[in-house]
Each structure stands twice: as C-alpha cells, then as structure tokens.
Amino acid sequence: MRDWAFVADMSRDGAITISDVWLWVKWVFFYPGDVLVYLFMSETPRISQFLELSRFSYGSNGSGVISAFAWLILLGAVLNMSGGIPSAPTPEPEPKDPKHFLLREQPWWVALPTIALLLGVLAWLVT
Numbered sequence: 001m002r003d004w005a006f007v008a009d010m011s012r013d014g015a016i017t018i019s020d021v022w023l024w025v026k027w028v029f030f031y032p033g034d035v036l037v038y039l040f041m042s043e044t045p046r047i048s049q050f051l052e053l054s055r056f057s058y059g060s061n062g063s064g065v066i067s068a069f070a071w072l073i074l075l076g077a078v079l080n081m082s083g084g085i086p087s088a089p090t091p092e093p094e095p096k097d098p099k100h101f102l103l104r105e106q107p108w109w110v111a112l113p114t115i116a117l118l119l120g121v122l123a124w125l126v127t
Contacts, residue, residue: 002034002038002055002058002059003027006024006027008020010023010024010027011023026059026126029064029067029071029123029126030058030059030063030064030067030126031067032066032067032070032071033062033063033064033065033066033067033070034058034059034063034067036063036066037053037057037058037060037062037063037066038058040053041053041054041057059126061123061124063123064119064120064122064123064124064126065120065123067123068116068119068120068122068123069116071119072112072115072116072119075115076112
C-alpha cells in the first residue's frame with residue numbers, strides 16, 4: 001500500500017533513524033509512477049485490470065521505470081531552462097576528428113538512454 005502523505009518515521013518504529021532516509025528517497029522516487037498507477041486504477045478499471053494493476057503495484061518495477069522516465073524528463077527540462085551543464089573553458093578548441101564520438105559535444109538528450117538504463121537498474125535494485 002502507498003502512503004501518499006510524507007511521514008518522517010517511514011519505518012513506523014517510533015524513531016527517526018538512518019533507515020528512514022532511504023525510505024524517504026524511495027517515497028520521492030516512486031511518486032510519479034505510483035500516481036500513474038493510481039490514475040489507471042481509479043479512472044480506467046478495464047485497462048488496469050488488463051495490465052494487472054493492484055495496490056501491490058505501488059513501488060513495483062513498472063512504477064520505477066515510469067518514475068525514472070518522469071525524473072529524466074524533469075531533469076532535462078531543468079537543464080534545458082538553465083542552459084545545460086556549464087563546462088570549463090578550454091584554452092584552444094580541440095581538432096574535430098570524425099572517428100571519435102565525444103559526449104560533451106552532443107546535445108544533453110544523447111545521454112538519456114544511458115541514464116534511463118541506470119535509473120531502471122536503480123529501480124530494480126530498490127524493489
């Protein structure tokens with residue numbers, strides 16, 4: 001079951017400890033995917049039945065993948081609005097060699113598949 005309201009003592013052991021910090025991270029990370037699961041279950045019961053969504057789907061691998069993409073889109077939007085990640089100025093530009101693919105010379109969205117894969121692995125490890 002999903003707790004929609006933030007509670008500092010996520011482990012419900014009566015004290016706020018370091019183990020609660022990891023539960024806070026999981027609570028924030030899975031929020032976008034869990035909202036989508038909730039919307040499917042409440043608004044489209046036939047689709048949620050077909051997708052086998054239930055209250056046990058909160059915090060699942062599917063919710064984690066959806067959340068990872070949502071956080072990637074948010075990160076991309078923030079980077080796009082801020083002008084991207086600033087790079088250190090180089091004294092002279094390096095010669096362009098067509099045989100080498102340099103990620104720093106590519107748009108930010110080129111790294112999205114790698115980031116999505118890493119976040120998917122993180123979501124799998126979290127669950």
